[in-house]
Amino acid sequence: MNKNSSNIMALAPNTSNKRETICIFGTGDFGRALGHKMIQSGYPVVFGSRSTQKSSLIPKDAEVLSHAEAAQKAAIIIIAIQRQHYNFLTSLAEILHGKVLVDVSNNLKINQYPESNAEYLAQLVPGAKVVKAFNTVSAWALQSGTLDASRQVFVCGDDMEAKQRVMDIVRALGLTPLDQGSLLAAQEIENYPLQLFPMWKFPILLSLCLTAFFFFYCLIRDVIYSYVYDNKDFSFFIAISIPNRICPILALILLALVYLPGVLAAIIQLYRGTKYRRFPDWLDKWMLCRKQLGLVALAFASLHVLYTLVIPIRYFVRWRMSSQIISQALNNKTEPLNNTYVWLSDSYLALGILGFFLFVLLGITSLPSVSNNVNWREFRFVQSKLGYLTLILCTAHTLVYGGNRFLSPSSYRWYLPNAYMLSLIVPCIVLVVKLVLIFPCLDKPLTRIRQGWERNPQYS
Amino acid sequence: MNKNSSNIMALAPNTSNKRETICIFGTGDFGRALGHKMIQSGYPVVFGSRSTQKSSLIPKDAEVLSHAEAAQKAAIIIIAIQRQHYNFLTSLAEILHGKVLVDVSNNLKINQYPESNAEYLAQLVPGAKVVKAFNTVSAWALQSGTLDASRQVFVCGDDMEAKQRVMDIVRALGLTPLDQGSLLAAQEIENYPLQLFPMWKFPILLSLCLTAFFFFYCLIRDVIYSYVYDNKDFSFFIAISIPNRICPILALILLALVYLPGVLAAIIQLYRGTKYRRFPDWLDKWMLCRKQLGLVALAFASLHVLYTLVIPIRYFVRWRMSSQIISQALNNKTEPLNNTYVWLSDSYLALGILGFFLFVLLGITSLPSVSNNVNWREFRFVQSKLGYLTLILCTAHTLVYGGNRFLSPSSYRWYLPNAYMLSLIVPCIVLVVKLVLIFPCLDKPLTRIRQGWERNPQYS
Amino acid sequence: MNKNSSNIMALAPNTSNKRETICIFGTGDFGRALGHKMIQSGYPVVFGSRSTQKSSLIPKDAEVLSHAEAAQKAAIIIIAIQRQHYNFLTSLAEILHGKVLVDVSNNLKINQYPESNAEYLAQLVPGAKVVKAFNTVSAWALQSGTLDASRQVFVCGDDMEAKQRVMDIVRALGLTPLDQGSLLAAQEIENYPLQLFPMWKFPILLSLCLTAFFFFYCLIRDVIYSYVYDNKDFSFFIAISIPNRICPILALILLALVYLPGVLAAIIQLYRGTKYRRFPDWLDKWMLCRKQLGLVALAFASLHVLYTLVIPIRYFVRWRMSSQIISQALNNKTEPLNNTYVWLSDSYLALGILGFFLFVLLGITSLPSVSNNVNWREFRFVQSKLGYLTLILCTAHTLVYGGNRFLSPSSYRWYLPNAYMLSLIVPCIVLVVKLVLIFPCLDKPLTRIRQGWERNPQYS
Structure with missing residues (x-):
């Protein structure tokens, strides 16, 4: 981390009362990188995790709570876990009702599943507003700040307002959101990072x-x-x-x-x-x-x-x-x-x-x-x-x-x-x-x- | 049409309750291309035409009605007809009152008329909010998706809110709106596509x-x-x-x-x-x-x-x-x-x-x-x-x-x-x-x- | 000035009832250039100055008033004066309360002062919402319209809504706003134009x-x-x-x-x-x-x-x-x-x-x-x-x-x-x-x- 980012880090407490709290499910690589970047940009971040013990890897200014507690603290929840673990979310359906769920997942192969991960998520938690975003961004690039590659974040979702809110976050992180339409576009967006010219x-x-x-x-x-x-x-x-x-x-x-x-x-x-x-x-x-x-x-x-x-x-x-x-x-x-x-x-x-x-x-x-x-x-x-x-x-x-x-x-x-x-x-x-x-x-x-x-x- | 677009086509019904209905006057080449693209992006589209018979060329998911009926269904009306046929719009003045009219027309020569087409339209229908847009976009490029040339859409108009709504549509179509100021800028915008370096x-x-x-x-x-x-x-x-x-x-x-x-x-x-x-x-x-x-x-x-x-x-x-x-x-x-x-x-x-x-x-x-x-x-x-x-x-x-x-x-x-x-x-x-x-x-x-x-x- | 800009100039009166009035403190080079550009884009502009005599250099359509009078006419005030003269603003604290102050200043050396000019301004007028912007734009480029160099305007500030309003103005001037976060980022933004590769x-x-x-x-x-x-x-x-x-x-x-x-x-x-x-x-x-x-x-x-x-x-x-x-x-x-x-x-x-x-x-x-x-x-x-x-x-x-x-x-x-x-x-x-x-x-x-x-x- 260069001097630059530590600099920006300092301003988090100052702005925390301005930006809305974001919840991130999953403390894996990508979840942490995204959380780190969001804290830099002034968002209070709360992680939802199975183990609420705070590891040294999690950004200092972030809280770590159980999934249910974390979800209650925020209106926007980033689902930074793998598709095969999505099914536990059904148990949280009540808490997630009406919330914005951001699916950031990627697959290993083109058209790996019959439906896109985001659509699968929408089926599992029908009461939530699912938005697909951030899947084309690299965790490493987020963290190091060297976004030489594309700064474009493809966003899609059925709920216009939810999508708008996610796009505002994207902009606040210094990235460029691109509205790709309804959630049916998620399949294509999930295939995009797997393509090679x-x-x-x-x-x-x-x-x-x-x-x-x-x-x-x-x-x-x-x-x-x-x-x-x-x-x-x-x-x-x-x-x-x-x-x-x-x-x-x-x-x-x-x-x-x-x-x-x-x-x-x-x-x-x-x-x-x-x-x-x-x-x-x-x-x-x-x-x-x-x-x-x-x-x-x-x-x-x-x-x-x-x-x-x-x-x-x-x-x-x-x-x-x-x-x-x-x-x-x-x-x-x-x-x-x-x-x-x-x-x-x-x-x-x-x-x-x-x-x-x-x-x-x-x-x-x-x-x-x-x-x-x-x-x-x-x-x-x-x-x-x-x-x-x-x-x-x-x-x-x-x-x-x-x-x-x-x-x-x-x-x-x-x-x-x-x-x-x-x-x-x-x-x-x-x-x-x-x-x-x-x-x-x-x-x-x-x-x-x-x-x-x-x-x-x-x-x- | 490649697989891609037919894919996106499918999602129209799903999103129709999210996006507002757009009316397009004129079933010519450009009107159809724009309608097609809008349906792809999830907008319900209704065409206003002299003959309400639906031809095979008009996008399947679009309705074709008389001008008056179509105008009543939407708050935003794209005027995709040629300037010399604008005068019939005076008869619709009552229905068009308060609506956003989007002038997409181009001329054949630089400074062909004393006033720009958009200003002429504003004079004909004084109660409507006229916005100039889309005139620099090619119908062919819209339809084929090969927007290699400029994705920039120059927008101008006297009503800030109407302009904002049109710019949102532009963004939703995957294009980049550029606010050029009040309607007086229309003359320049209409000359732009006629310029050659x-x-x-x-x-x-x-x-x-x-x-x-x-x-x-x-x-x-x-x-x-x-x-x-x-x-x-x-x-x-x-x-x-x-x-x-x-x-x-x-x-x-x-x-x-x-x-x-x-x-x-x-x-x-x-x-x-x-x-x-x-x-x-x-x-x-x-x-x-x-x-x-x-x-x-x-x-x-x-x-x-x-x-x-x-x-x-x-x-x-x-x-x-x-x-x-x-x-x-x-x-x-x-x-x-x-x-x-x-x-x-x-x-x-x-x-x-x-x-x-x-x-x-x-x-x-x-x-x-x-x-x-x-x-x-x-x-x-x-x-x-x-x-x-x-x-x-x-x-x-x-x-x-x-x-x-x-x-x-x-x-x-x-x-x-x-x-x-x-x-x-x-x-x-x-x-x-x-x-x-x-x-x-x-x-x-x-x-x-x-x-x-x-x-x-x-x-x- | 080429034909182009004089053209756009003409449309100012027409749009003046649409855009909000902007006040500019300081009739120096940059203040005038910015005022000129804003009038072109349809904003009514009022200058605040020590001498309210209107010189020939000030854009024709702008008013020149005393600082206090000018500030009362607008909700957004551009502070186009040098940091060493900021202290007179304390006397206007009451009038400036709740207003958006835009700091456009630059320094002569990297890290010249312990705190950025924008933070200093925020300390002097605690009741105002300070936003840093426009410091990377050249007065000459603004006036001549030859923005070959960067069109990017870095914006930062603690008040989200004030920042948003300034970013809207930036967009209306044909420039690209980039949200850089809270006011702590001002130091970096002020150093930016002094950097040489x-x-x-x-x-x-x-x-x-x-x-x-x-x-x-x-x-x-x-x-x-x-x-x-x-x-x-x-x-x-x-x-x-x-x-x-x-x-x-x-x-x-x-x-x-x-x-x-x-x-x-x-x-x-x-x-x-x-x-x-x-x-x-x-x-x-x-x-x-x-x-x-x-x-x-x-x-x-x-x-x-x-x-x-x-x-x-x-x-x-x-x-x-x-x-x-x-x-x-x-x-x-x-x-x-x-x-x-x-x-x-x-x-x-x-x-x-x-x-x-x-x-x-x-x-x-x-x-x-x-x-x-x-x-x-x-x-x-x-x-x-x-x-x-x-x-x-x-x-x-x-x-x-x-x-x-x-x-x-x-x-x-x-x-x-x-x-x-x-x-x-x-x-x-x-x-x-x-x-x-x-x-x-x-x-x-x-x-x-x-x-x-x-x-x-x-x-x-």
Whole structure:
């Protein structure tokens, strides 16, 4: 505990006549941490426990009484005990009648029980007003004051006034209450702290699969082929050269996959002639994880940039360059400047730089604090206009990189095209379809459909 | 609709006795979306419509009645119809008397009508309490739950209590209400969603003009001059070399323009001997868009870094280097290490790196979530001290880059100096004036003026 | 003042009957700015002043009366005068009885007086309800509307209702009130605006000391040694080469110091057999500044990346490379490709890239707006799992960079090992101890201790 908190501690007696008494059932870790924090914030706290002996762990300014006595002293009771011990509360039903019971419990698995702990509590003590809260807060963070992680406390409950009172306590503790509606939302709130980046699962899984595929593809083309035909050992390509092929490919494909569902949705709406029918489930889910897909794509693009910029530092590249120069010098002939190469080399680099720059801009605007400060029109402008421009630049970057190698037979080894050619398929499809959708003959009906017009209206 | 929302849907009946009934006039897109969201959040919703036939689009749990019947069922009525149809509300004036009317409408153009829609509504139904809200929220975002863009709902109205009730609803929907004052603020709130980065217009326009100017300047000096005198085709400079000249120039000029208004303001205050007179309008506007100017400058600086780092990968650069080496090898002479060059080259790179690093730091602290976590003294320290240090480093970077070329006649083509020399004018002026202002004989009176002292006090 | 604010100004008369009158004692800079803002937000404002002559500086719509008259007109009185003039308020004690006095004052030094200004005010006027607020807001920012810095207003006070009323005013001004508890918190709130990055002091001081040490260390080994033995002037190493040695060393050491306190805490808990005893003070403080340590480490890592990427552009590097190539060409011998070197060079670069990438990811998740959007489990996952992975990658990067040079005698000059070897000590210790702690025989008791188990329980 730092000086800070002991400081605040001192003010408890002073304010105790201002704030209402809070009762906490359970002297476990979380109960104690919460009690400690509440005393700091000026609430008189009374613990309800089986053993009323006051241990040294319980905050000094708190009382410890039996459950029944403690409950009588307060209108708000925090139930900081585990679900499997809830049933003893039925014996206190009379005392708990009309009181606010705050369920702070969590489960070990998602959807562990058929009903949420808070609803179970409400069934056990029907006369009480059950509010779910505090389950997403860490006991350790409460106590140490290092609430680096979320300060948000999700609150739900059927009784509006009880919920309001709990939210006031949350605010007084320096946390941010978020009203999540009625007690039926408790299931979701209880699942929340068990989740591990649920929206990121699909993008990360997809990119892992694609990475594995392209890794073996490049391994076969670049390492094994050379080994078999030229008996050269290029296994060190695994460290930088192959990753630097995979990263841009994945960045481009994932970026295109961000814009594909929008294009598909437009086609579906045009075909159906209405926007009032639900999209298929997979499309809905896909649309909801577009931001995550885009950010994973940005991660791959950033890696590609780093891998590319270290090229001139690599020992292999330096060695290859100096041996080329030496052989030219020894043969006494200089290669003339190839103007086409100069143009291709400079413009694919320039396209890549501009594409990456816009991509980073898109990434920055997706930061919560930035996107909170733009209005809807600005957000749409950035995410749609700038997004498509990014896709166009990155696709052009890849096309110009290919240059005149597309048709050269030497770039097909074992009939396998260069990996970057595969990466162009999805973005090109998206861009072509989008271009078609911009034509007035399709854009006009689409705009009208999106404004609510229906080809075959369902009601007069 | 994902599983999530259907889940929450289920809880409506349960809470219906807790939340007050809301009436929505208009069954259009936005009205339905808002109704849907309100039902999800536990509000009983009744729609007021010309045709009371219930279409399949209207949320299942909502009633549809005539306008008059619907209005009688609720104390809060959302007017989700277009301004041009408002006049029918006069016929309902009696029923609407004392009710809270929430105007959610938007216009198609900025300042389309002389008075805001909300004020027009207040004139039509003088007995009602009109509150403006929800106009910045997108119907689509409400329905899909993907409120990536702003969750902020601007609320204004003359009746404090009515406003408070609407803000409670906003909070219950999981959005963030922002009290904007009386109904006169409605005009601004209605213009808000039509704006497209209003603060960014001047910085972006300015940088586009400067970019165009320097592009042609460099084109003449680097491409056309070479073509005319040496008959060499350097047109490929357009891809990378010329952008990499323009970007640092713009970054430096714009960064200096961030600090110029502060210096001008100090001079004006010193001259006037008081801080209590308004600055000219152009200076006020300039000061308000300094952050945007700085961020555009940072964008150009980042592009400059990327363009610079790809230099060794460019085919042209590699070709030039290897032909130089080969010619040296063939002539059997090695260039000795020039110690001055080594120092100049290393120190201009080091200055550039440090300048860019501080610049990025400034950019990060301007992120809303970061600047919210620093106090005023810290913010001033970063933006003023670190800002000037950045300007000094970047100016020094350019000066050292110039090195001993400033006076070399070969760097003047057609009497045009190198472009980077032009870029040094504004930053050098800013730095020199700032240096002068730091002298005690000027700094002391300035500090006193800023603390409220006046040379010629206007009142005893 | 921009068009915007004058606009809002106009609405004052309209709302004056809605909002309660506010009295401001003192017509100084801050008092006027606050009055101006309050009038904009629709509050009728009356100033209390010694001279009731209305100067041109006072907002037009405000009245100026004597202190006693002004105080009688309002229930809330802002005390915008300096602490040393507070004593005249005792004469007004009768009028001020029961009123809300808002103390907005700041001091010039931290802990300047034994008690906070707000507590002093409460002693002087015992009948009034004193609330501390607004002291962190800048007068200039209030007036110009450019509240780029914190919009947070810390509020504290012993009377809950008075505090609530002040917080409502704060909200109405468009600022965010933060309830800090009872009036004892005023001391801290008054110190807050005087602080300059208090959490950053230790990390920055530490890194400055380490930088100085390693700078001289490298200077001796790389510049002075060469000068003494080979009579070569490598003083230009100061610009880039030496910084590029110091930066990665500091990044690695500081990153390891982020994870060292966690490891120490685990050892202490294991040794004590309980988690219920406080850690030593230094460990607590260290743990609280881990985030800052990590961000300073990230800054050094970013500089290292920039310094490394400009290597091929440096004149010295180009000169050295071309002279090597020329001498090889002249001697007509080509160096064969060393496969070990290729592997070492490519894999240390790849490890560095991946390590830096993860490091930046850690940095992004530490942005307040991002960490607010992850739950506790996700935050732990990122900061602990990804953090250790970053440390492993960066340590491996340094080890592979060393390669087979560790034992080569040529890398010891004056018996001093290469600087990077020193940097490996702390991270290797952290990683080894962490590895040991993962063994089940230690991990199991540690997990149980952290769940609340005690080896020697202190109470039955």
